[in-house]
Amino acid sequence: MSKEYETVIGLEVHVELNTKTKIFCGCSTAFGGEVNEHTCPVCTGMPGSLPVLNKEVVNKAIAVGLATNCDITRNCKFDRKNYFYPDNPQNYQISQLYYPICRNGYVEIETEEFGKKKVGIHEIHMEEDAGKLVHDEFMDCSLVDFNRSGVPLIEIVSEPDMRSAEEVIAYLDKLRLIIQYLGASDCKLNEGSMRADVNLSIREKGAAEFGTRTEMKNLNSFKAIARAIENEKERQIDIIESGEKVVQETRRWDDNKEYSYAMRSKEDAQDYRYFPDPDLVPIVIDDAWLERIKADQPELRDEKRIRYKDEFELPEYDIDIITGSKKMADLFEETIGKGANPKKVSNWLMVETMRLLKEHDMDADDISFSADNLAKLIALTDSKAINSSVAKEVFEHIFAENIDPDKYVEEHGLKTVNDEGALRETIIKIIADNPQSVADYKGGKEKAIGFLVGQTMKAMKGKAEPGMVNQILKEELAK
Amino acid sequence: MTITDETIDYVGILAKLELSDEEKARAKKDMSDMLDYVGKLNELDTDGVEPMSHTFSINNVMREDVVTNGDDRENMLLNAPEAKDGAYVVPKTFN
Ligand SMILES: [Zn+2]
Numbered sequence: 001m002s003k004e005y006e007t008v009i010g011l012e013v014h015v016e017l018n019t020k021t022k023i024f025c026g027c028s029t030a031f032g033g034e035v036n037e038h039t040c041p042v043c044t045g046m047p048g049s050l051p052v053l054n055k056e057v058v059n060k061a062i063a064v065g066l067a068t069n070c071d072i073t074r075n076c077k078f079d080r081k082n083y084f085y086p087d088n089p090q091n092y093q094i095s096q097l098y099y100p101i102c103r104n105g106y107v108e109i110e111t112e113e114f115g116k117k118k119v120g121i122h123e124i125h126m127e128e129d130a131g132k133l134v135h136d137e138f139m140d141c142s143l144v145d146f147n148r149s150g151v152p153l154i155e156i157v158s159e160p161d162m163r164s165a166e167e168v169i170a171y172l173d174k175l176r177l178i179i180q181y182l183g184a185s186d187c188k189l190n191e192g193s194m195r196a197d198v199n200l201s202i203r204e205k206g207a208a209e210f211g212t213r214t215e216m217k218n219l220n221s222f223k224a225i226a227r228a229i230e231n232e233k234e235r236q237i238d239i240i241e242s243g244e245k246v247v248q249e250t251r252r253w254d255d256n257k258e259y260s261y262a263m264r265s266k267e268d269a270q271d272y273r274y275f276p277d278p279d280l281v282p283i284v285i286d287d288a289w290l291e292r293i294k295a296d297q298p299e300l301r302d303e304k305r306i307r308y309k310d311e312f313e314l315p316e317y318d319i320d321i322i323t324g325s326k327k328m329a330d331l332f333e334e335t336i337g338k339g340a341n342p343k344k345v346s347n348w349l350m351v352e353t354m355r356l357l358k359e360h361d362m363d364a365d366d367i368s369f370s371a372d373n374l375a376k377l378i379a380l381t382d383s384k385a386i387n388s389s390v391a392k393e394v395f396e397h398i399f400a401e402n403i404d405p406d407k408y409v410e411e412h413g414l415k416t417v418n419d420e421g422a423l424r425e426t427i428i429k430i431i432a433d434n435p436q437s438v439a440d441y442k443g444g445k446e447k448a449i450g451f452l453v454g455q456t457m458k459a460m461k462g463k464a465e466p467g468m469v470n471q472i473l474k475e476e477l478a479k
Numbered sequence: 480m481t482i483t484d485e486t487i488d489y490v491g492i493l494a495k496l497e498l499s500d501e502e503k504a505r506a507k508k509d510m511s512d513m514l515d516y517v518g519k520l521n522e523l524d525t526d527g528v529e530p531m532s533h534t535f536s537i538n539n540v541m542r543e544d545v546v547t548n549g550d551d552r553e554n555m556l557l558n559a560p561e562a563k564d565g566a567y568v569v570p571k572t573f574n
Contacts, residue, residue, distance in 0.1 A: 019544050026547030035565040039555050040548045046558060056544035077532055084495055086569040133572055136563065143566035271493060276532030284538040 004205040005240075007233050008213075009168055009198060010160035013175060014153050015185045016129065016193040017060045022150035023128050024051030024094065024280075029152075035145045043150035045089030051279050053078075057152040058101070058283060060184040061126050062293045064154060065102030067178045067300060068121050072290060076101045077282045078126075081272045086144055087130040095155075097274040100125035101283075107178070109170040119171050120159030129153050160199065160210065165226040172196060172222070177301045180326040188365065189221055196225060201246070202236040211236070212246040216253055216260060224255040231258060304329060312342040318350050325364030328353075334371035340378040348374060352392060356399045369402040377405040387465055390414050416465045420472070423456075423464055427472050430455045441477060449473060480514040482507045 022029055025042035041049035065072055076099040080092040105121035131149040133142050156175060162168050176187040176194060187194040201213035216232055219225045231253075236246050251260040299307070301323050308319045323329045328349060335345045357363060377398060381391045386409055394414065397403045409415055417423055430452055431438055440448035449470070456469050487503050487510070498506060552565060561568040 021544050021546050026542065026545065028546045028548070034550070034552065036552045036555065036567070037550045037565075038548070039552065041555075044555060044558065053541045054544050055541040058541070082493075086567075086572050133569075134566070135571065136568075139563065139568070140571055141563075142569050142572045143563060144569055145566055273493070278533070281533055281535065281537045281540050283541075 005202050005233075005237055006205045006207075007163055007229070008160050008201045008203060008210055009162040009164075009229065010213075011156075011158045011162070011168065011171065012197040012199065012215075013156040013158075013172065014195040014197075015064075015156065015175075015179055015187060017057055017152040017154060018183075018185050018193075019054055019056045019060070019152055021054055023054050023057050023126070023152035024150055027150065033147055035143075036147060039146045039149070043089075044146050045091070051094065051277075053280060053283070054152065057126055058285075059293060060152075060182070061101045061124060061154050062285065062290065063182050063297060064156075064179055064184055065105060065124050066290075066294060066297065067182055068102070068105040068107050068124070068156075068175075070102035070105030070121060070124060072285055073099050073101050073103060074285050075099065075282055076285070078277045078280045079274045080277045081127075081274055083272060085130070086142060087133050087149070089131065089144075089146065089149060093128060093130070094277055094280070095127035095274075096125035098276070107171065107174045109167060109174055111164070111166045111170050113164060113166055117161075117167075119161045119167070122157045122159050124154050124156045127153050127155060160201075160213075165229040168196075168198065168225060168229060169222050172225070177324070177326070181298060181300045181304075183298065186365065189219075192220075195219075198225065198229060198232075200229065200232050200236070202233065202240060211240075212248050214246065214248065215250045217250060217263070218253045218255075220255065224253060227255065227258055228253040228260065232260060235260075301329075312346070314342070314346055318346050321354070322346065322349060325367075327367055328364045331367060331371050331374070335374045335378070338371060338375035340375045341382075344378050344382075345374065348378070348395065352395050353399065356396065367399075369398045373398045373402055373405055380405055380409060384465055385409070385415050387416055387462070390416075390462055414463060417460055417463050420468070423460070423468065424472050424476070426459050427452075427456055427469070427476050430459060431473075431476055438477065449477070452477075480511055480518060482511050482514075486510075 019029060021027060022038075022043055025040050027038045027040050027043055030038065042051055062072055076096065078094050079097045081095045081097070082092045084091055100123040102124035103122070105124070106118040107121065108116060108118055110116045129148050129151040131144050131146040133144055136143050158171065162171060172189075172194075179185050179187050179194075185193055189196070196219055198216040198219065199213045200216065201211035203209065203211045214232065214236070216228050219228055232251070239246050247262075250263045252263050253260045304323050305319050308314050308323065309316070314322075321328070322332050332342075332345055332349060336342050353367065357366070377391060377395060380386045380394075381388065386394065390409075394403075394405050394408055397408060398405060434452060434455065437448045437451050441452070452473055453466065453469050456473065457464055457466070460469075484503070484507075487498070487507050490506075490510075491498050491503075556562045556565070556567070559567045
């Protein structure tokens, strides 16, 4: 008889903050520079260099803490976490162990299986990122690039409150949206600006004690996380069922092979000998500072959802999709700001944009067209300067290349022909060329007019207003 | 304070040092002396005293989020024992 098990999951989420400079030096955090372009004595760990804290990192960490219902530690400081690895030039990482900036928070999630629930946040601390190691085949050595060394991170440590992959993904999605809306990070798992390590253990349902947990690393997408959780759950249940014990260890997920393996750390001394960093003085956060951050807090997703419903009367499903990405919500609001009708903007986003995103296997954060061009397109359709099928065609170019629809329509001669004389002339010719359809129509087959409309549109290269074509056709056929 | 051989071996592993027996014996004595010296502080009554990490009463030394360092890669790489293609060369390391 097989027993019933419960999966217990806690997450350590690293988020790269999008400050302009690194956490302890004035080097740029910009992507795409030359190898080691953004480095200085501080972020390459040169003896005698002194770190100076970037205030914006503290501001962003506080903002995330407040938005996740944390207590802010009024007197916090940095500690050194000691270990040797070539991507860590100081031989210690500056992090926070004893007085992390935020503690005791929670976020609310909702899943089909378990409904609404709170996931506790144990703490959030500030720390620095490491450099990048690349293996060099020719010289049989490794090369280090310190451009990412010293880029600010926050690590969000949850309580072991999650019980399924679905809950983990709901939690990560919640964090992602909160942080994106705060403007603190773009939180892209696939680009590494958000990284999640999964701590997982198994216990018999109803047991009070936790089982031995493992930590899973290298999870680069929501799908990889879900697969890794299922796989690790099965692996641990198999071990327990066969009467053996789960070993506490760090494992690395290989998403191609859908398999994880234990990461052996040499000599296995996981002893970081944390101690307060004497180079950095304490940070004292007073009421005025907190009030400033609170006052600057932008509208978050849950507030936006309520407002969209009241203000624009959009269906809940549409609101969920639009606010499900800050990028899309910003685009929506900005386009409306340029005078476009909210329902029409929502329609372009929900139908054509979603269709094209799906077709190109992109997500909403990858949208690259401007509100300006979408607003212009809507104005062109509002004024009936172009018809809806031309609008769809133009939109594909806006989506792909962010073209200016005014110019595009002009250059490609796509404006609807409003010259009634020219249209009537075409229609008279179509009627003369299609005696069978005309006879059908006159014989009572109302549908035959559809063919004539189609022929006319074809002759007009799609640039006629269908309503007008219909009307003139009927007039001419009645003659 | 006496330091055991195990402690010396363990600290050696953490510091990535391979010590000879002679060096171990010396390290044992040095470490023991240091701990005795610092141990004097234990004679003080520190009940009710907040732990401190700094002897200066300065807080909140921070900078604005403004880029102040330009590309000084060539100079920085002069600090590298060996460099290649703008990167620091280190012994082969696996992630
Ligand atoms: Zn630097």
